[in-house]
Amino acid sequence: xxxxxxxxxxxxxxxxxxxxxxxxxxxxxxxxxxxxxxxxxxxxxxxxxxxxxxxxxxxxxxxxxxxxxxxxxxxxxxxxxxxxxxxxxxxxxxxxxxxxxxxxxxxxxxxxxxxxxxxxxxxxxxxxxxxxxxxxxxxxxxxxxxxxxxxxxxxxxxxxxxxxxxxxxxxxxxxxxxxxxxxxxxxxxxxxxxxxxxxxxxxxxxxxxxxxxxxxxxxxxxxxxxxxxxxxxxxxxxxxxxxxxxxxxxxxxxxxxxxxxxxxxxxxxxxxxxxxxxxxxxxxxxxxxxxxxxxxxxxxxxxxxxxxxxxxxxxxxxxxxxxxxxxxxxxxxxxxxxxxxxxxxxxxxxxxxxx
Amino acid sequence: xxxxxxxxxxxxxxxxxxxxxxxxxxxxxxxxxxxxxxxxxxxxxxxxxxxxxxxxxxxxxxxxxxxxxxxxxxxxxxxxxxxxxxxxxxxxxxxxxxxxxxxxxxxxxxxxxxxxxxxxxxxxxxxxxxxxxxxxxxxxxxxxxxxxxxxxxxxxxxxxxxxxxxxxxxxxxxxxxxxxxxxxxxxxxxxxxxxxxxxxxxxxxxxxxxxxxxxxxxxxxxxxxxxxxxxxxxxxxxxxxxxxxxxxxxxxxxxxxxxxxxxxxxxxxxxxxxxxxxxxxxxxxxxxxxxxxxxxxxxxxxxxxxxxxxxxxxxxxxxxxxxxxxxxxxxxxxxxxxxxxxxxxxxxxxxxxxx
Numbered sequence: 162x163x164x165x166x167x168x169x170x171x172x173x174x175x176x177x178x179x180x181x182x183x184x185x186x187x188x189x190x191x192x193x194x195x196x197x198x199x200x201x202x203x204x205x206x207x208x209x210x211x212x213x214x215x216x217x218x219x220x221x222x223x224x225x226x227x228x229x230x231x232x233x234x235x236x237x238x239x240x241x242x243x244x245x246x247x248x249x250x251x252x253x254x255x256x257x258x259x260x261x262x263x264x265x266x267x268x269x270x271x272x273x274x275x276x277x278x279x280x281x282x283x284x285x286x287x288x289x290x291x292x293x294x295x296x297x298x299x300x301x302x303x304x305x306x307x308x309x310x311x312x313x314x315x316x317x318x319x320x321x322x323x324x325x326x327x328x329x330x331x332x333x334x335x336x337x338x339x340x341x342x343x344x345x346x347x348x349x350x351x352x353x354x355x356x357x358x359x360x361x362x363x364x365x366x367x368x369x370x371x372x373x374x375x376x377x378x379x380x381x382x383x384x385x386x387x388x389x390x391x392x393x394x395x396x397x398x399x400x401x402x403x404x405x406x407x408x409x410x411x412x413x414x415x416x417x418x419x420x421x422x423x424x425x426x427x428x429x430x431x432x433x434x435x436x437x438x439x440x441x442x443x444x445x446x447x448x449x450x451x452x453x454x455x456x457x458x459x460x461x462x463x464x465x466x467x468x469x470x471x472x473x474x475x476x477x478x479x480x481x482x483x484x485x486x487x488x489x490x491x492x493x494x495x496x497x498x499x500x501x502x503x504x505x506x507x508x509x510x511x512x513x514x515x516x
Numbered sequence: 517x518x519x520x521x522x523x524x525x526x527x528x529x530x531x532x533x534x535x536x537x538x539x540x541x542x543x544x545x546x547x548x549x550x551x552x553x554x555x556x557x558x559x560x561x562x563x564x565x566x567x568x569x570x571x572x573x574x575x576x577x578x579x580x581x582x583x584x585x586x587x588x589x590x591x592x593x594x595x596x597x598x599x600x601x602x603x604x605x606x607x608x609x610x611x612x613x614x615x616x617x618x619x620x621x622x623x624x625x626x627x628x629x630x631x632x633x634x635x636x637x638x639x640x641x642x643x644x645x646x647x648x649x650x651x652x653x654x655x656x657x658x659x660x661x662x663x664x665x666x667x668x669x670x671x672x673x674x675x676x677x678x679x680x681x682x683x684x685x686x687x688x689x690x691x692x693x694x695x696x697x698x699x700x701x702x703x704x705x706x707x708x709x710x711x712x713x714x715x716x717x718x719x720x721x722x723x724x725x726x727x728x729x730x731x732x733x734x735x736x737x738x739x740x741x742x743x744x745x746x747x748x749x750x751x752x753x754x755x756x757x758x759x760x761x762x763x764x765x766x767x768x769x770x771x772x773x774x775x776x777x778x779x780x781x782x783x784x785x786x787x788x789x790x791x792x793x794x795x796x797x798x799x800x801x802x803x804x805x806x807x808x809x810x811x812x813x814x815x816x817x818x819x820x821x822x823x824x825x826x827x828x829x830x831x832x833x834x835x836x837x838x839x840x841x842x843x844x845x846x847x848x849x850x851x852x853x854x855x856x857x858x859x860x861x862x863x864x865x866x867x868x869x870x871x
Binding site for chain 1: 551552555558559561565566568570577580608616617648652653654657661663664673675677751
């Protein structure tokens with residue numbers, strides 16, 4: 162991963178406090194309620210009239226990422242994005258972040274600095290204050306644990322549980338790209354492992370690679386919906402795959418849903434790469450995961466307000482619970498939606514558990 | 517670790533959502549500001565007039581704990597305690613917690629349930645609402661990442677930076693016990709590895725073992741000091757060893773300190789076990805770490821209010837920065853305090869870096 166070891170600094174030379182000092186030297190405070198950030202037993206936030214949202218995600222080497230093809234800077238950025246995505250899915254604005262890292266001994270100061278540079282780039286982009294964290298060694302791989310705090314005006318948070326029959330089902334952006342990006346990276350890794358002289362062939366795949374390696378959370382959607390005077394009744398982010406998320410909304414809102422295959426937003430480059438890889442683009446969109454788009458429902462009467470918006474695609478609607486959750490294929494057949502998305506505990510979920 | 521595998525449930529049978537459902541089934545909400553806990557993209561807290569404190573700690577198998585001698589239930593309890601200790605060191609009250617676990621495939625449902633039972637026991641004891649977390653697999657060991665949120669009346673938080681010359685330096689409880697407990701466990705482990713037929717000999721060591729395996733955070737100190745009308749000027753929890761913490765207070769308050777060896781509170785059982793292990797009890801108290809007691813400073817004029825209190829020991833006083841931080845030994849010699857406490861990044865800190 163790091164070819165030139167001549168001038169690299171080992172972490173044990175530096176010690177925990179030395180490393181923390183270095184990493185936190187340039188932290189800026191962006192929000193007035195951040196009274197005290199890094200440097201004490203705990204961070205201190207002033208009270209605000211806003212409700213707070215809290216989310217946490219853990220990324221584990223070998224489970225969530227492969228350092229063989231994941232640039233550390235992108236990884237740091239992504240670790241923040243995936244948490245910001247959860248905050249965006251609550252209709253909230255991200256504010257403060259706690260960053261914990263468990264680093265194996267192969268990590269040099271230069272490597273940690275790359276990772277941290279990505280984290281800080283994301284903090285700048287999403288306007289986050291880094292207010293705390295923990296840094297330790299790990300006996301094996303890298304573990305990144307991020308906790309994110311956001312705020313939302315009282316009563317404005319959007320939960321998974323508010324969808325009603327006849328609501329329109331909307332998804333942002335496009336789906337399946339991150340999964341295709343992962344397949345390309347895995348393919349090139351396999352070729353490289355077989356013959357290290359062959360250089361990876363990733364040219365022209367920028368879009369799907371960026372979707373996998375450096376996803377952007379949809380913090381643009383909350384202000385967009387506000388401007389359009391659209392109020393989502395339920396919302397979730399698409400991390401495990403569209404099918405899985407539709408089923409979560411249905412379960413928690415006690416409703417059913419119909420999704421139309423023909424309306425699934427799939428970028429042309431995702432579509433083409435899927436075909437080249439002999440994958441069904443629809444399956445990639447439904448079960449690929451890691452898209453970090455937002456899936457939400459809006460009342461039918463607000464449908465006209467989002468029509469034609471390039472960021473938003475109506476993919477179906479909500480039905481009574483008894484109808485279950487279905488996909489209507491391009492040929493018109495109706496099949497039950499099944500959560501076959503990625504599952505970090507290892508089991509593909511069976512359809513009968515979810516309906 | 518788990519002898520009888522006949523009726524154990526593998527985590528992959530259960531899946532991530534099944535595991536989360538099982539673990540979070542019995543969660544209670546104790547605090548009115550917890551508007552929405554586990555089950556959405558993020559937790560939701562109502563605004564309060566209080567300031568908030570935030571802390572996070574990561575515990576890594578093989579670095580922070582050894583599952584060969586650490587009961588999972590105690591480990592879960594300790595993971596919460598060490599974070600509560602940071603909140604207590606801010607003069608704050610713990611309220612909400614986020615629990616993230618990375619589990620290796622050797623973990624069965626029964627093992628995770630034990631760990632979680634310890635976490636929940638600590639949450640009951642410290643009156644915490646579990647409002648979120650993440651559960652994933654790990655390619656190797658267990659990683660526990662806890663984020664804790666506390667609250668404190670505006671202006672009442674106690675930072676590390678408020679100590680003034682002539683302030684009295686006070687520590688709660690006694691020191692060095694957790695380190696001695698660790699040495700005993702490591703000794704018995706070494707004997708067992710050499711000869712698995714020899715049963716561990718840990719009888720009569722309850723106090724130091726409990727100090728290591730199931731520490732209690734000093735949430736009793738904030739109300740005690742309030743009742744005594746004592747206002748700490750600075751505070752920190754003793755996690756890395758007393759020397760290290762005194763140096764932190766000195767650095768952040770820009771002061772020096774004198775600590776008297778003869779005043780260091782050491783429990784008789786810690787003292788005796790240290791002697792049996794050929795360890796210097798003073799060194800254990802200064803550098804042992806993991807005591808999770810509180811170290812704080814109070815104005816000289818409040819000294820009389822704490823005199824004779826069985827929970828509080830005056831161990832020295834604050835001096836101007838130029839005087840540095842010193843230990844006065846029982847024989848009257850003065851030596852510079854050196855942070856030789858445990859360091860998860862691996863380097864013992866050199867004295868010249870700290871003064």
